[in-house]
Amino acid sequence: MEETIKITVAGPRGKMGKACVEMVASTPGFQLVSVLDRINDGKRLNEIDPQFSRLPGVPVFTEPEKCLADTKPDVFIDLTRPEAAFSHTRTALSFGVRAVVGTTGLTDDQLAEIKALADRNAVGCIIAPNFSLGAVLMMKFARMAAKFFPDVEIIELHHDQKRDAPSGTSIQTARMILEERGAKKQGHPEEKELMAGARGAQISGIPVHSVRLPGLIAHQEVIFGSRGETLTIRHDSYDRKSFMRGIETAVRAVMALDRYVYGMENLLQ
Numbered sequence: 001m002e003e004t005i006k007i008t009v010a011g012p013r014g015k016m017g018k019a020c021v022e023m024v025a026s027t028p029g030f031q032l033v034s035v036l037d038r039i040n041d042g043k044r045l046n047e048i049d050p051q052f053s054r055l056p057g058v059p060v061f062t063e064p065e066k067c068l069a070d071t072k073p074d075v076f077i078d079l080t081r082p083e084a085a086f087s088h089t090r091t092a093l094s095f096g097v098r099a100v101v102g103t104t105g106l107t108d109d110q111l112a113e114i115k116a117l118a119d120r121n122a123v124g125c126i127i128a129p130n131f132s133l134g135a136v137l138m139m140k141f142a143r144m145a146a147k148f149f150p151d152v153e154i155i156e157l158h159h160d161q162k163r164d165a166p167s168g169t170s171i172q173t174a175r176m177i178l179e180e181r182g183a184k185k186q187g188h189p190e191e192k193e194l195m196a197g198a199r200g201a202q203i204s205g206i207p208v209h210s211v212r213l214p215g216l217i218a219h220q221e222v223i224f225g226s227r228g229e230t231l232t233i234r235h236d237s238y239d240r241k242s243f244m245r246g247i248e249t250a251v252r253a254v255m256a257l258d259r260y261v262y263g264m265e266n267l268l269q
């Protein structure tokens with residue numbers, strides 16, 4: 001029989017954290033041993049949200065070190081904010097606790113520091129800007145298409161409570177496209193932006209446009225253009241449950257890892 005995987009979730013009052021707590025609590029072989037919150041130290045999970053009334057015994061911590069030392073998880077999942085995620089993940093890896101990080105907005109320098117720590121300590125760490133299978137396939141299909149359609153723009157659309165722009169998924173999509181076609185200037189060589197931002201953010205020549213509206217969850221279009229045709233690859237998350245299968249996969253995968261992996265596309269070969 002497989003051993004139970006003990007898990008801590010950081011960000012349990014957040015949109016993703018709530019969905020993740022539900023997933024962990026209802027997945028056979030997973031045990032939620034603690035949650036790490038910004039507030040509510042010393043309380044129980046059922047006291048901070050009635051949604052979790054059936055999980056009365058789960059302790060809430062605000063100090064990562066105490067949380068990890070007292071409850072000894074096998075895997076630490078972070079779904080918070082970039083600065084918190086950076087600090088939490090370094091702490092987890094220093095404690096020898098494997099990490100699965102979904103929080104977006106970490107800088108390249110922060111990611112490099114986390115990678116160095118995970119690899120040096122030989123502790124598994126998976127960071128993914130998008131855990132949904134459809135989004136990972138969208139990124140892979142976009143990389144394939146770029147070989148034949150080098151001109152591309154990305155439109156990412158999210159709920160209006162999202163703090164980071166452009167989204168982690170759109171940045172990773174652009175980077176995967178760049179692996180195939182390299183950096184290049186698109187559009188007219190003398191193009192001028194009459195209003196700042198009109199042509200979006202530029203990732204090595206790929207324009208990325210961010211839309212934030214109530215009613216949306218997480219959506220992205222990758223539009224390729226060529227003579228007389230366009231190809232649009234679109235993905236839509238209509239429910240945060242779409243990310244949970246990937247987090248479950250990442251938790252199982254990180255148990256067998258002794259190094260850093262960025263992106264679910266590197267696990268789903």
Ligand SMILES: NC(=O)C1=CN([C@@H]2O[C@H](COP(=O)(O)OP(=O)(O)OC[C@H]3O[C@@H](n4cnc5c(N)ncnc54)[C@H](OP(=O)(O)O)[C@@H]3O)[C@@H](O)[C@H]2O)C=CC1
Pocket residue numbers: 010011012013014015016017036037038039079080081082084101102103104105128129130131132164243
């Ligand atoms: N990889 C993926 O597949 C996905 C990634 N994301 C990313 O996940 C992150 C969370 O998204 P979402 O749930 O929508 O955001 P929310 O704002 O709904 O939730 C973030 C939560 O983190 C809490 N938090 C902030 N600082 C700390 C801290 N130091 N310790 C513990 N908790 C803290 C916040 O508490 P408070 O409000 O009190 O500050 C809040 O409850 C974002 O970076 C988002 O981009 C989202 C969807 C999918």
Ligand SMILES: O=C(O)C1=N[C@H](C(=O)O)C[C@H](O)C1
Pocket residue numbers: 104129130158159162166167168169170217218219
């Ligand atoms: O904040 C969100 O909601 C999401 N964030 C991730 C990102 O920045 O790409 C993943 C998904 O798009 C939802």
